[in-house]
Amino acid sequence: MRDAIIGPRAASVSANEPTNLPGVLHAAWLIARKDLAIEFRTRTAFFSSIVFALLGLTIFYFAWDPTAVAAIDIAPGVLWVIFTFSGLLGLQRSFGVEQADGAMDALLAAPVDREAIYLGKALANVLFVAGVQAIALPALALFYSVPLGGVWLPLAGIALLAAVGIVAVGTLFSAMAVNTRLAELLLPMLSLPFFLPIVTAAAQTTARLVAGRPAAEAWPWLRILLGFDLVFVVACAVAFPYTLDE
Amino acid sequence: MTDRTARARTDWWLVAAALAVVAAYARVIWFTPAEATQGLVQKIYYLHLPAALNAYIAFAVVAVTSVVYLWLKDPRADRLAESSAEVGLLFTTVVLTTGPIWGKPVWGTWWTWDARLTLTLFLWFIYAGYLVLRGAVTEPGMRARYSAVLGILGALLIPFIHMSVYLFRTLHPMPIVLKPDRPSLPPEMLQTLMLSFAAFFFTYVVLTRARFGLAVERAKLAMREGSSDGER
Numbered sequence: 001m002r003d004a005i006i007g008p009r010a011a012s013v014s015a016n017e018p019t020n021l022p023g024v025l026h027a028a029w030l031i032a033r034k035d036l037a038i039e040f041r042t043r044t045a046f047f048s049s050i051v052f053a054l055l056g057l058t059i060f061y062f063a064w065d066p067t068a069v070a071a072i073d074i075a076p077g078v079l080w081v082i083f084t085f086s087g088l089l090g091l092q093r094s095f096g097v098e099q100a101d102g103a104m105d106a107l108l109a110a111p112v113d114r115e116a117i118y119l120g121k122a123l124a125n126v127l128f129v130a131g132v133q134a135i136a137l138p139a140l141a142l143f144y145s146v147p148l149g150g151v152w153l154p155l156a157g158i159a160l161l162a163a164v165g166i167v168a169v170g171t172l173f174s175a176m177a178v179n180t181r182l183a184e185l186l187l188p189m190l191s192l193p194f195f196l197p198i199v200t201a202a203a204q205t206t207a208r209l210v211a212g213r214p215a216a217e218a219w220p221w222l223r224i225l226l227g228f229d230l231v232f233v234v235a236c237a238v239a240f241p242y243t244l245d246e
Numbered sequence: 247m248t249d250r251t252a253r254a255r256t257d258w259w260l261v262a263a264a265l266a267v268v269a270a271y272a273r274v275i276w277f278t279p280a281e282a283t284q285g286l287v288q289k290i291y292y293l294h295l296p297a298a299l300n301a302y303i304a305f306a307v308v309a310v311t312s313v314v315y316l317w318l319k320d321p322r323a324d325r326l327a328e329s330s331a332e333v334g335l336l337f338t339t340v341v342l343t344t345g346p347i348w349g350k351p352v353w354g355t356w357w358t359w360d361a362r363l364t365l366t367l368f369l370w371f372i373y374a375g376y377l378v379l380r381g382a383v384t385e386p387g388m389r390a391r392y393s394a395v396l397g398i399l400g401a402l403l404i405p406f407i408h409m410s411v412y413l414f415r416t417l418h419p420m421p422i423v424l425k426p427d428r429p430s431l432p433p434e435m436l437q438t439l440m441l442s443f444a445a446f447f448f449t450y451v452v453l454t455r456a457r458f459g460l461a462v463e464r465a466k467l468a469m470r471e472g473s474s475d476g477e478r
């Protein structure tokens with residue numbers, strides 16, 4: 001089993017070879033699997049992110065006057081603020097786990113492209129954020145009586161697009177923030193301005209979906225979300241090697 | 247002894263820049279007609295718009311020098327980015343301060359979530375974060391690489407913030423100077439605006455130059471302290 005994992009990597013991904021896409025993706029998958037295995041065995045970050053998201057949903061409910069504003073009107077905004085902040089909790093750990101025992105140096109010494117490290121980390125983070133969303137979304141429907149029945153599939157698509165954007169930027173900043181003196185403080189400070197277009201677009205699209213508006217109304221927002229994902233996944237993957245020691 | 251003379255030295259460029267801004271404002275106050283409907287309060291325009299344009303220039307310089315740094319690894323590009331970001335943040339603060347002072351009498355509100363106000367506020371957030379990041383990394387090479395990455399990503403972010411805030415409604419007047427056809431500002435107002443812009447641009451260059459000098463001195467100091475650490 002172990003040979004089956006190491007074998008193809010040694011064969012297909014080598015530092016001397018020019019970057020070949022399947023090799024990069026395979027290496028990225030191995031790194032993502034490693035991060036997910038750590039997370040699955042400890043379950044600390046995932047569990048605390050879910051509790052954080054549920055707590056956030058609850059606290060928001062009591063933070064405004066329910067006789068003045070209907071719960072369903074505020075639900076999309078609450079959802080996206082909570083997703084963003086619980087996502088940050090997971091991102092914080094992404095490179096934090098590599099700090100112990102010089103694990104980051106070992107990762108850099110491994111015969112994989114640096115872009116693969118970024119993509120692997122990002123992939124694990126997307127799955128992490130999507131996992132939190134998969135639990136927070138039904139909780140929102142329950143607490144705020146949002147009828148998700150007919151729209152859950154497009155909503156899941158938007159959640160995934162937003163998760164990709166949040167993670168693309170957040171993974172890069174997480175790699176930078178762990179090496180600074182202000183680690184926990186710096187990640188939200190750098191990331192949140194980047195999350196503005198994502199949160200706005202996702203919340204606006206969600207609001208229109210839930211209100212049963214025609215899809216054409218949500219399209220301009222969806223376009224921003226798609227453009228953001230495309231630009232920042234590429235830009236951050238290109239920029240990532242520059243954040244590592246030469 | 248040389249240190250003392252260096253400290254006492256006056257930066258005459260800074261004095262000249264201050265005089266240029268005073269001269270431009272003298273023209274604004276005494277030699278430019280008041281706007282017909284807004285009255286005297288509109289004169290803040292000659293401070294507000296030049297500051298905004300120079301902030302954009304400053305952040306464009308940050309983006310370009312960041313690319314240059316990652317490409318050539320020249321520490322001068324990093325120092326220029328640092329200096330320009332700091333001066334740009336100063337100008338953005340001027341914009342965000344003069345805006346509400348103007349907005350209250352004209353719009354009837356200090357702040358509104360108008361597209362351009364939000365964009366300017368986020369410019370302030372991005373480059374405030376940039377400077378905090380610089381302060382949080384001690385190793386010069388790492389600091390330069392990290393901040394160059396953020397300087398480039400920040401520039402890529404601006405169009406996205408622009409698009410998303412414009413999909414919300416906007417209250418801010420549309421550009422009346424920088425637009426494809428002729429500027430619709432009366433000639434004497436346009437001349438004053440140009441003069442004010444020139445004074446502000448000069449101030450930007452001089453402040454960035456002074457800040458660049460400080461960055462060079464700091465690098466020298468760090469190198470001297472580093473080498474004396476090594477001897478110990």
